[in-house]
Amino acid sequence: MKKIIFIACSLFVAAATTISCERDISSLNVNPKQPEVVPSQNLVASSQNYLATLWVTPSVNSNISRFFTQQWTETQYVDETNYNFVTRNQPQNHYNTLMRDVLGPLKQASVFLDSEAEATTYSSADQAKIKTNKKATIELLSIFAWANLVDTFGNVPYTEALQNTTDNLVLQPKYDDAAAIYADLQTRLNAVLGTITPSLPGYSTDVVYKGNMSKWVKFANTLKLQMGLNLADVQPAAAKSLVESAYAGGVILAAADSYNHPFVAGQFANPIYQNLVASGRDDFLPSDVYINNLIAKADPRLSKYFTPLANGTYVGGPYGETATFNNFSHISSTYTGAANAGKIFDVLYVKLMLAEAAARGFNVGGDAATLYASAVNQSMTDSGVSTADAAAYLLAHPFNAANWKQSIGMEAWVALHNRGYESWYFFRRLDYPVLEVPGVADGLVYRMPYSLNEYSTNKTNVEAAASAIGGDKYTTKLFWDKF
Incomplete structure (x- = not known):
């Protein structure tokens, strides 16, 4: 269908060209109610909202990650808790949201940004740096989305993805190797960190950090920490380098630096x-x-x-x-508050990751037992538990160095209540908690299957990808999920 539309559009352009000598009808192609150029700040803010909504929502149509770790269950409709991805096609909704509503607009925002003027209250040199900061914001959100696509599906379209202009059109993009994408994302992450000027702003309309680039640096390092931990079992040297450089560069360890998306009552409620x-x-x-x-x-x-x-x-x-x-x-x-912020990167999540990093022998500013206790206490504080009760719990459930995966895996599972994706990361890396296969399921969930739509529109490439990763099953483990 996409090819037919493209051919039809091409024939229309050709026909218009042949009669253009008689009279100018180009104005008929202009829709005065649909701007050809949108302020890049609008596209960035919209992408942030789509990303956060996908991450936080418990809708069975798009985000059933709380069922992957069995923290929640359902009442009358139990397809999702038995890992049925066909009835509501969550993989397609997840994939489309990130590609169409996040990555696509961010790519276009970067293009539009090039022609936008910066505030003349800054010197020409600082204006250029501010524009670079804005580019960095776009890049960091993009890397986050790409990393999640890999962490969700495995091999995905990357080098040929989002090629949707008439002079660069790829309707059936190939799927790239997940490990190769991850390596490129690491390169991009390190590169963009080197372009940020923390003393100058980025987008003032950035809905989370309001253009504070020092906070975006911490976001970048926290993302690097997460990616590094994911690689720990398959590329230990690379993982150690990523994790330790992330910690040295500064990760999110203060509530004010958390990447928590603001929701408000009404249409944009949590x-x-x-x-x-x-x-x-x-x-x-x-x-x-x-x-x-x-x-x-x-x-x-x-x-x-x-x-x-x-x-x-x-x-x-x-x-x-x-x-x-x-x-x-x-x-x-x-x-369940309407105005509750959507948590993506916060102090609790970072402290849990640092505890794991220390247990793996990485240098992140403390030993595993101390960082484990700090993470548990953070969870207790965030939940409104008294200091005395928190201390009693830690005394009864101390860090077990002999089985640190169990200690940290179980605590992450409990502490990250209502945070499906974050819990799923720990579950896949540490293999705790030990969950039972429900009802009619084929096993536990280690990835999402590919979108059914891809089998209709990009059959050859998606089948090649499925073969390359060992089968398009939700029980197939990702390249970094070794154990």
Whole structure:
């Protein structure tokens, strides 16, 4: 269909050219209500919103990552908790959002930015640096999105992706090797860090950092930390270099530096509020897998995360099975506020990653046990748990150096409540918690299958990609998921 549209457009252009000598009809091709050039700042802000919404939403149509780690379960519709990716085609929605709504607009923003003027209150030299800072913002958001595509699917279109102009049109892009993409993203990440001038602003309309480039540097280093940890089992030397340079360069360790996307009431309310409150639906419950673990450990976060039944007990819904909503505990209102920020990179997540990095022998400013305790305490503080209760919990559940993957993996799973993608990263790297395969599922989820639409429009390339990674199954592990 895309080819037909393109051919039809080409014939129209050719026909218009042959009669242009009689009269000028070029104005007929101009839609006065649709600008040909959009301010780049608008495209950047829009991309940030699409990215955050995809990351945070619990919608079964686009983000079912909370089920990958079995923190949540469903009530009457249980396709997603049994890892059915066909009924609602979440892979297509995830892929399209990142390609069409994030990466595509960011690429165009970079083009439009070239012709935009900077504030004349700055010198010519500083104007150039400000424009470079804006380019860096675009690049960092793009690298984040590309990394997530690789971490979600494995091999994806990259070098031939987003080639959609008439003089550079690729309708069926090839799929690039995931490890090669990762290597290129690391190169891009290091390169863009060298272009930022922290003392000058970027986009003042940047919805998270408001153009504060010192914070974008920390975002970049935090992304580098995450990518480095992902490589730890397959490229230990490269991982060590990435992680240690990220820490030395400065990662997010202060709340004010967190990359938390602001949501507001109304149309732009937090997607968790939209799906759990505003929708009026009763589709989600905390799972028994998750709640039972907290109960067994007398975890003081239990009452902060969930609501008790009338008798004061906490009961999770049976994972992967139908359940009556009112018979079980529910997600606490603390997590369903309309104006709650969407957490992507924050202090808790970084501290958990640093604990893992130290356990792997990387130099990140402390030993694993100390950083583990710091991460647990951060989670307790964020959840409103008292210092005394936090100390008692740590005393009962200290860091286990002999099985550090279990210690950190389990704590990350609990601490990252309601944060599916972040939990999924730890689960795949550390193989904790040990989860059971639900109902009719073929196994646990280590990647998303490719979009069904790709098999219709890009069949040869997607089939080659599926073969290259060992099969287009959600049980197929990514190149960096060695164990």
